[in-house]
Amino acid sequence: MTKLYVLYDPRCELCLRLRDWLSGQRHWLELEMIPAGSPLAKQTFPGLEQIASSDDLVVISDEGNVYLNNRAWIMCLYALQAYRSWSFRLAHPLLLPLARQAFDTLSKNRHKISLWLASKDPARVANELRQVTLEPCPLQGTISDYLK
């Protein structure tokens, strides 16, 4: 595995933050960011709409492995030099459903989440992450409106 294709929803604020934040990090794996539902996405991955909708965050490896939503957030962290060890801790069954909250906190306040993860108790970290409120994505208009 040497490359990940990240198909993000261009209407979602959190996804856009992911795209900008990822491009500023040092990588172990090459990352190619593709807006979901765009002509490029359709051409590169024909038939993907049968697996995922444009609301899903999708990560596809160069070997054809498809990771959706929570797993996709974890794989984005796995690709980064500074965050690979975090991806393993956040892949814990208690924390995986909170991957979006973890990413939101991580990209805003790295210090805060590193204090939580220092406790090594996944249940405590999960409790903290449940209190993170995510701004809902405004799902208005079609994908092509946002790609203009």
Added chain:
Amino acid sequence: MIIVISYLIYLLISIALTVWVARTLHLRGAIFLVDAFHGSTDLAASVNHLLVVGFYLINIGFVSLALKSDLFIHDWREAIEMLSAKIGWVLLTLGAMHFFNLFVFSRIRNHGWSMDRPPVAPNTILGVGPVTHYPGADLS
């Protein structure tokens, strides 16, 4: 006079041994580190060099501190016995340091490998890989 010659021989043998062990470590440890750092040769070379510098500092420091002998040397027999005991200690220290360095190498390598597989399994696997996109191709 005998003691001065003994000290000089001691320094010569000890430093030669330190250089030999350090060079072995540097030469043979490189491949370990390249593997541990996922083929990043620059990072491996840097860590390798730093480890060897530490190795030299500790060993030459020990050799210098262990030089002085309180024995009063009367003849060559006593000189050789003292020399042998001192070099024995230097060899044991070098051996201990060498194994410690090997331990550090293997820890770094195991740590590297344990994170080589992704933390989560894929949801599904595509039948066909990504279609190569040629720059300039009409995507509309």
